[in-house]
Amino acid sequence: MTSTRAMITKRIAPRLLTGLLVAWGAVTAAFIGMHALPGRVEDILAGDMSWPGLREAIAQEWGLDQSVWSQYVGFIWRIAQGDFGTSYVMRQPVADVIGPQIWPTVHLALSAGILAVVLAVLAATLTAGRGRIARAAASLIELACVSAPVFWIGLLLLLAFSFTLRWFPVSGADGWRALVLPAVTLALPTAGLLAQVLREAMEKALVQPFVVTTRARGIGETLLRLRHVLRHAALPAVTLGGWLVGGLLGGAVITEKVFGRPGLGTVTLNAVLSQDAPVVLAVVMLAALIHVLASTALDVAYVFIDPRLKVQ
């Protein structure tokens, strides 16, 4: 018999370690990128700013007079402590530039993620293995959602619900009303893809022998799908999860722009335009970190959804 402890050491610990390794790799890649760019590191970090003593201050802060190796160690050490340096364009610590902008984006991505899962589960549960027309209609809608660009969906929704019906504000981030359209915009492509994967997996599960046995116990169709089939279908969907988190983050940047919402998207865009290298670097590393966190969390979730992994 396997204990929870054995499961942690065998399944979860290696995944956490891998996650840490990937995060370290991302930070290292950022460091190498900074040094590999043409031009002096001071100039890259300064962006288009220039004032007396700026280059010296940068050299001082990043330890540019030291060996590359000790610069690297110092860089890792500062990142590990959450110190992403100073934005010379904004004249404030990078953490202060990004920090307040994280929450609106997380808020948006999280609502969109939850919405996408709910929509996908509903669509898949209602249509899997059902009549040809229902499935064809659902597939068509999902295909449209997956294929349409985020900004286009956003503009259509704005046109319909904000300009014409005036149900929701056009832009801003005040209250839940302002969140509805951006969240729907961001959720639709993800929901479409997830629904397709879920339905296919549910249809595969529905022809398994255990479904016959379960039906032979007198179970209702809804309970059968929710209690038995959905869980089997969740396994391939969870595998996709890490990738979808990336899609949500990327989509969030565009969605924020379309709806004029504050968030990481706006910060990143501004930083790129003003060549604010420290902020761009920090965003890159943050994105990598979120990715790592999400995939690690999903890997661990996998073990809990599928008891077969626990007991083998």
Added chain:
Amino acid sequence: MSNARRPAPLVDIAGLTISFPNDRGVQHAVARNVSFTISPGECVAIVGESGSGKSVTARALLNLVGGNARIEAERFLINGADARAFNASQWRRVRGGFAGLVMQDALTSLDPLRTIGKEVAEAAQIHGLARGAAALHTLATATLARVGVPDPEERARQYAQQLSGGLRQRALIAAAIAGQPRLIIADEPTTALDASVQAQVLSVLRQRRDEGAGLLLISHDLAVVAGIADRAMVMRDGVVLDSGPTQEVLNAPRHPWTRRLIAASPSASTHGYRLTRPVTAGGANLDAREPLPPRAAPDLARPVLEAHNLRKHYRTTAGGVFTALDGVSFTVNAGEVLGLVGESGSGKSTCAKIALGLLEPDDGEIHLLGAHWTGMKERARKHLRRKMQYIPQDPLSSFDPRHTVTDIIGENLRAFSGMSRRERVMDLLALVGLDVHYASRRPGQLSGGQRQRIAIARALAADPAIIICDEPVSALDVSIQAQVIDLLADLQAQTGVALLFITHDLGLVQHAADRVIILKDGRVVEQGDARAIFRNPSHSYTAELVAALPRLGFGLITSS
């Protein structure tokens, strides 16, 4: 069960016809005009091969035949009520509440993501017999205990894949009876189980019946049916050919098909005779057995395959050591058929892999035709490879699906080229009883029996000294199995090739083998003459095997 005051039947069906629409929308009947009743405390069996309509008939009692099936009947009474008028919720009350379903292979028939306890309790929960997690758990453990699962508290918390095959099948029965159904429908409940486990599962079902439950048993295995059923029906192509009290149906079968089916079951008494009958046979000589062609006696001075003291250990994931083989030695002589018998986990497959040189033993060695075989470089044994051929249980997975039959058999005809290779393939096809036009077929277009014939042709193409047959017929229907076994016997007599016959089927080994080796837990417990050893077992394990074997003890089986 034929007293004058019969209890009202649980199921009373007359003129049941089940049909499915084909691609063009035309109804195609898979069961026609089937009539039967099942009373409390009675076991009715439906016997048939794949496609006979036996399973679909059983599923019709639960209305679980499939979405677009059309079910018609003159009379379709379930518990006295007309089931033709049942709506969805009435059917749900029948399922699990009135009738429980036990299927083959509990590994896939129990939800692998849920604990045994939850699966067992589900029917009771759905039908409102118990409420709340604690009550359901108590009910689950009590039901597991009723079907003889030891340590039910522990088992209820485990998952299907953690249980052995026998325990799993009993858990599946527990899940079927947890809703207190008065009828149990068991669809091939013991297929693919070892004989001893099969005996346990059958005794659990028999006990339910003795307690008053009705039992509908679906099986392809006449011996299983003989041991438990009060009445039996023989189905073929959707039609009931024979029905009546089991003793009558099996002892004095009215229909020729039933006779052929019974004759096709291999046993000690069929040794030396064909299992198949000439199709044209009719009337008086139908029960006469045709002897197999004479064959040369095994040449005990010419060993083909010698295994000395084979040992093999596997490391388990739990950190322990599993001993698959613990000092196994045997010899297969020229022209000899050696049976290697054992239940799952006995090490017989490991033996086959080592003999084929696919697995290196930890200790011990194998000689092929007197030459070193184990521990040799593949280059060194390449020239001997063709002398040892292999027939797997499932040849489909050993065929490249894109290859034609010619390509598959041609693999072993490297020495021939062009026209002569084609001619050889045609000869081999004729040898295994297949028409020439099969040469261009691909594996997916062949039936199970045809695939096994191709596997035999491929093996023979290499002109081997020995063929290792690993459960070569266990996935086939009885009548097809009989054809393949007869074919193997014919070809063995013709070519004098030695056979290492690996099987769990004691009847088959007594029919086909000269000598037999019985493996248990990686050790040889007994070896000797294939029939004498089971008549007078000297080891207690052999005696247990013989005792667990369901048998057809009828006059018809003995050779005439």
